[in-house]
Amino acid sequence: MEFSMKDFWNGNRRALARAITIVENERDGYEDIMKDIYHHTGRAQVIGITGAPGAGKSTLSDALIKQFRKQGKTVGIVAVDPTSPFSGGAILGDRIRMNDLTLDKGVYIRSMGTRGSLGGLSRKTADAVKLMDAFGLDVIFIETVGVGQSEVDIVKNADTTLVVLVPGLGDDIQAIKAGILEIGDVFVINKCDRDGADRLNVEIEMMLDLGEAQNWRPPIERTIANKDQGVEDVVTALGDHRKYLEESGLLEERRRERARSEMLEMIHDRISRHIEENLSKTGEFNGYVEDVFERKTDPFTVVDSIVGKIFK
Amino acid sequence: MEFSMKDFWNGNRRALARAITIVENERDGYEDIMKDIYHHTGRAQVIGITGAPGAGKSTLSDALIKQFRKQGKTVGIVAVDPTSPFSGGAILGDRIRMNDLTLDKGVYIRSMGTRGSLGGLSRKTADAVKLMDAFGLDVIFIETVGVGQSEVDIVKNADTTLVVLVPGLGDDIQAIKAGILEIGDVFVINKCDRDGADRLNVEIEMMLDLGEAQNWRPPIERTIANKDQGVEDVVTALGDHRKYLEESGLLEERRRERARSEMLEMIHDRISRHIEENLSKTGEFNGYVEDVFERKTDPFTVVDSIVGKIFK
Known part of the structure; x- marks a missing residue:
């Protein structure tokens, strides 16, 4: 199980896997790897996905990944489960991804759990994203299980945050939404054929109206992710946001801020x-x-x- | 809204409330208060209560409080909700306690939420416990909403931890239990008239058998808290554990460890x-x-x- 940077730079997926493991566990050589790769980061489109459990985040991100693959882009996924200190987060990645994506060599999936502190998890996520970025993956998804402060902290490592909502959930969930609305750059109403999609749309618009006016008004897309409906529009919206970040100088500003806080x-x-x-x-x-x-x-x-x- | 230590030492409940607010928000004078009271801490019996949502923790602790009150002891409760960064945790304390306990001057209830980091919440809980202890309350409960790493961290501020379980919850909950079993000094099967109480009892015993042998074997009590059934036995078990901690030297050892980590x-x-x-x-x-x-x-x-x- 020797690790060599040469294999990493040659695009060997196992080398990427080992590099992430070394970094995740802060084994010997961890800092050397991060120093080596740092100069090669900053190229990927990094997208965070969050939303209430049951909103269909993983189905949606699978559908999004297929769209990016059609465009010829390679994709990395960091699937993070901060909710349980005991599962180690492995359930998430293993359970969801037993599908055709795992056979695609242009897709690299990695799950991470809470082994140390939550703060540590956010930093490990950031490191895994940097490794995938330096490895040359074009688009990187950061996926979280639920909604809470730790999820928000993790998703802050992304340039663009996608918030997935679903019609017809109870009041508790609505209350939680208030917190994630603030971080959404693009909203998706998934399972939009369910009752209550229009009402949910109106609610999101109202909450957005309540917020500070920004140059970017987060669009609200509608999808039925398991039928691939509406997914292309989400890809377009993500691209629009990326373009907005670049042209407004916000991408630089956010990344500079992130470098500072890291x-x-x-x-x-x-x-x-x-x-x-x-x-x-x-x-x-x-x-x-x-x-x-x-x-x-x-x-x-x-x-x-x-x-x-x-x-x- | 002047605060004076004199009022605090005179047993003025408002002064206690203000002291906790000053400490919770780290306002000016925070450290002076903590320095002043530190020498008067270490007397109270501090009990942590944790368990899955819906297990009836608050009903049980209300019933326990009534028992301690019968013995003439004064009681403090720190109700902590680390799950939501948005509720501020106020829901918990306000919703649950709209009952006769709030009229009892021998009972002081305080709820705390996540305003800063989770680590901060654990320290603020510890500070609130110290204030109540120095104020002269005999028994102090630390109550949490759910089960997770942050709850475990918070409950570690107690000398004795009570884990409340309930028969007939699904497999997910069972998995979570594995984590809180390790920290339980006393177990309670609440709503023990439900189907599955015997099986749950066997499961806990089995899990305890799997753990390292200790001089203290956590007892498993059965209650129907809303009918006050079995509650006296829990009070006895809590007292037994306290005695065990004192006689074995573990109370000193744990408190020394806690002083160190604080x-x-x-x-x-x-x-x-x-x-x-x-x-x-x-x-x-x-x-x-x-x-x-x-x-x-x-x-x-x-x-x-x-x-x-x-x-x-």
């Missing part, structure tokens, strides 16, 4: 690790813990003094 | 804030971001150099 997060992680590996094992720190435990002092006073020393 | 987390937060407030706004850092964005360098190389300088 760097801050990395500094943060690095310092945490330093604290974990050094400070927390010293006799001095153990002494502080003992004093706090015995209430001879309080944690705030101790922390003030430790942090003061680091930044003195 | 301090590490505080150092972590403090350093992040320092980075956010100082480093990230400097022209030097902006220059690095620009270089990374233009791919003149990569984030890893830059971060290495920045972190190296901090710990030089």
Whole structure:
């Protein structure tokens, strides 16, 4: 199971798989790989897909992928399941993708779960996207299972966010929607032959009216993904948004912002690790813990003094 | 809305409420309050309650509270909803508690939601527990809405964890249980008059057999919480566990561990804030971001150099 960057640059899919595994588990060589590939990133069209469970996200993204494949584009999918610390997220990728897409060499699918912290999951997703991007995949999907803060954080790694909704869900789901409406660049009403599609459309429009006016008004597309209906229009809308991002300078702005926040997060992680590996094992720190435990002092006073020393 | 520590020490409930608000929002004076009260913490019996949605956690904890009140003990509840970043968690506390408990001056209820990060929520929960403890409440419940990693993190602030299960839920729920079984010190099969209670009991026993042998074998109690059936036995089991923790030295050990991890987390937060407030706004850092964005360098190389300088 040797990994070589040469195989990676030669387009060997196994090398891509191994690279992601090394990066995901932060094994030796992780940083070298990321340093190597960084200069080759920034080319792919990165699309995030989110929406309530049961909205048909995976069916829709399968249909979208087929459209992109028809255009001759290669596609990567990072399927992320942050909801369970126990499944490791593997269920998602394995269950859904047992279809013809897995036989297509122009499609690369990878699922990721929560092994460490949620924050870690978002960064690992970003790294997997960069690896696929450098590998040369043209379009990369980031797919999440549900809707929640962690999903929102993960989807923020995309340039364009697709929000999938479905008619006829209850009030709880409607409430959740309010949160994901803010991040949607393109909306899809899937299963649009169901009752309530028109009402849902009106609701989305109303919510969009309530938001700040932007130069980009998110379009609302209608699909029946399992019959491939309306899917081409979604591809067009995604392309329109990409063009808008490029022409308005927003693509640059968002990516610069992302570079900034990624760097801050990395500094943060690095310092945490330093604290974990050094400070927390010293006799001095153990002494502080003992004093706090015995209430001879309080944690705030101790922390003030430790942090003061680091930044003195 | 002036806050005074004098009112707090005099047992004024409004002062407690204000103190929690100040701490929750990290307003001015937050650290002074925590420093002041720290020496008065460590007395309360802190109980975490978790379990699948629909298991009747809030009905059970209401019934438990009534038992503790009969014993003349005062009770605090921190009701935490980490699932939605949008509800602010207020729904939980407000919806459930519209009953006679709210009129009892020996019971203090507070709900908390996700306003910042999930990690932040766990720390805010810990702070609220400390405030209630120092205020003099005898028993403090930490209640969560669902089951997931964030709930597990929150419940870790308790000395004793009660896991509430209910017969006849589907396979998905059973899978989730595997995760919370590990943290249960006492199990309750609520709604035990339903079909499947015996089978559930056997399942829990089997899972407990699979785990490492411990000196404490978690008891499995059966309740019908809305009829107050079996609730007294749960109170007894909670007391037994507390006694076990004290006599075995585990209570000290767990609390020392918690002091340690809280301090590490505080150092972590403090350093992040320092980075956010100082480093990230400097022209030097902006220059690095620009270089990374233009791919003149990569984030890893830059971060290495920045972190190296901090710990030089």
